[in-house]
Amino acid sequence: MDLEVLREVFEVIEDRRDNPKPDSYVSKLISGGLEKILKKIGEETTELTVAAMGGDKESLVHEAADLIFHIMTLLAYKRVPLTDVLNELRRRRVNR
Numbered sequence: 001m002d003l004e005v006l007r008e009v010f011e012v013i014e015d016r017r018d019n020p021k022p023d024s025y026v027s028k029l030i031s032g033g034l035e036k037i038l039k040k041i042g043e044e045t046t047e048l049t050v051a052a053m054g055g056d057k058e059s060l061v062h063e064a065a066d067l068i069f070h071i072m073t074l075l076a077y078k079r080v081p082l083t084d085v086l087n088e089l090r091r092r093r094v095n096r
Helices: 004-018 025-031 033-054 057-077 082-094
Strands: none
Touching: 004 025, 004 057, 004 082, 025 033, 025 057, 033 057, 057 082
16 A cells, blocks of 8 residues: 655654745644634545535545645644554454
8 A cells, every 4th residue: 555655744844843834734734723724624524525426536536635734733843743643543343
């Protein structure tokens, strides 16, 4: 499974958190604080739901990627390593 892209994206998000750039979407989102990030996750969740109801695979993939990206932004904002989430998923898989 190609999880390397998730790690790469997460590293970029962490870098934008630690080294904000004025033209960076992630830097702006993180500077808006928890409320702004959570609002965006809510919007993306709704968009994913609508895409799933519509049956268009391309839209579903696009919206799923958006939601995953914004969840990773939340994790970085809260300083939760992506590996913690991956380890939790692994733990759940092993315990089944």
